[in-house]
Amino acid sequence: MGFMNKQVWRRGFALILAFCLILGVYIQPATALTQEQKLVSEVWRIVNRSYLDETFNHQNWAAVRQAALKNHFSTREGAYVAIQTMLKSLDDPFTRFLDPEQYRSLQVSTSGELTGVGLQIAINAETGTLEVITPIDGSPAQKAGIRPRDRILKIENLSTVNLTLDEAAAQMRGPVGSVVTLLIAREGEGEKEVTLVRDRIELNPVVAELRFSPQDKPIGYLRLTQFNANAAMELAHAINSLEKKGAAGYILDLRNNPGGLLQSGIEVARQWLDSGTVVYTVNRQGIQGTFEAFGPALTPDPLVILVNQGTASASEILAGALQDNGRAQLVGETTFGKGLIQSLFELSDGSGLAVTIAKYETPNHRDINKLGITPDIVIPQQPITRDQIATTTDSQYQAAMEILSKNSVIAGKG
Structure with missing residues (x-):
């Protein structure tokens, strides 16, 4: 570029900058995302690429990302909350975030042994209520007479209304010999409390x-x-x-x-x-x-x-x-x-993401x-x-x- 052209370019840039300043526009270089924001963005990208519903529950998925990244997270737990809020907007109980402990637990559940009450659970997509898919054969839940389609209203007096699937599962897990009380509702029979003693559950299929x-x-x-x-x-x-x-x-x-x-x-x-x-x-x-x-x-x-x-x-x-x-x-x-069908993704910090x-x-x-x-x-x-x-x-x-x-x-x- 010649000397004259350089001068013209500089003057032109100066005029553009002055014009932007007069209008109150401040040109700021892009700032790097924090580790917490990167995790939120990582989840957003996986869902954006893989999720079954291309309308993302009839919402602007890019706007959901922008709203989530406006938060300045001071802790990793804050990022987890933002991720859960972002996923909740999809209204799909099977697309969910798992913290590192929940992710490890889910990996174990497809083989070996489990410790707990032995319930396979789901959130009913139409009613939003926590319900039993089935008790595992020979488990404390099966021996106590819990049946498929039973609704779980409370776990140890904690309402299940706002619990995610993994939070509910975590509430029911515990050491062998410990006790957990569930409030169950059954079609045509009303509500009843069921007390279960947690045990080791063999998964012999x-x-x-x-x-x-x-x-x-x-x-x-x-x-x-x-x-x-x-x-x-x-x-x-x-x-x-x-x-x-x-x-x-x-x-x-x-x-x-x-x-x-x-x-x-x-x-x-x-x-x-x-x-x-x-x-x-x-x-x-x-x-x-x-x-x-x-x-x-x-x-x-x-x-x-x-x-x-x-x-x-x-x-x-x-x-x-x-x-x-x-x-x-x-x-x-x-x-x-x-x-x-869900796929399980491992995230950069050891947590996990299940996506439909x-x-x-x-x-x-x-x-x-x-x-x-x-x-x-x-x-x-x-x-x-x-x-x-x-x-x-x-x-x-x-x-x-x-x-x-x-x-x-x-x-x-x-």
Whole structure:
């Protein structure tokens, strides 16, 4: 640039600056974000990139970020509060922030052991109330008679109205032998207090036995209580063992199975199918993934699946896949209706973020979120004890046995 051009440029810049000052505009260089603000911004970016609803609950998501970053956080906890406020505007109980302790706890919950009362819980998306998906088999909650769809109004006299899912779970966790009191509301029965003694909860997902129908037909009974990291492998071992023992049909009991790992549900579905679609995942751009069965199935024998209101999430993926592919008949009650998929992100400070990234559709493109899956044969049943499951007092189990005895189930597909 020549000398004359430099002078012209300087004068021009000086005039622009003077004009801005006259109008009361101050040009300030961008200031660096604090560590706390960076964490808030990190969460915003993940949601902006991944969240299922591209309208972000019909709001300007960029404006939400600007409002959050106006705060000057003096502590990390202040940033956590700002993140929770930001996420609350999405009105999605499954998209949530987890502090470092909650994040570690969630990672543990898909395998190994838990300590607490043994409740799988959710916030009802329509009513906003905390409710039970299902008690874990053999847990203090299950032994105390807590049922799917029970509403938890108070935990130790603390109202659950404004608690997040993780805050409620934290209130119910505690050392073995300690006591926690819940105020429960049940449809048609009003409110009642239930006192639970916390215990160590084993997460053994598979129960397998060879049973015999009244016609002396060998039937493999399989109960799957959750989809943790070991579920598919353990179920495969159980099916192979029952095949060697001569099983001629199967009952797969998914009642009160709240789900777990998506991939585990897909792998279990593949064990029963020679071919066919297992599930579609749909993000905000449309169909994101298609999961297929590539066979061969571990067994071609007839299959009946037992479901109820506590059958949720990955359990519904499995039940829907085998129903739509004509591989199994479903017996029992309409399932829970959780058709949303979350992904877990680890944040820079060791905390975590669960984000609803997609929904799923069954092979026949059924969206079951909030609707559930209706069984082929609907059989309502009053709650039964753990010892009554798969006995003569279990009417849903007896119906499955009768179906298999008549050989009326399609034995496989493809």
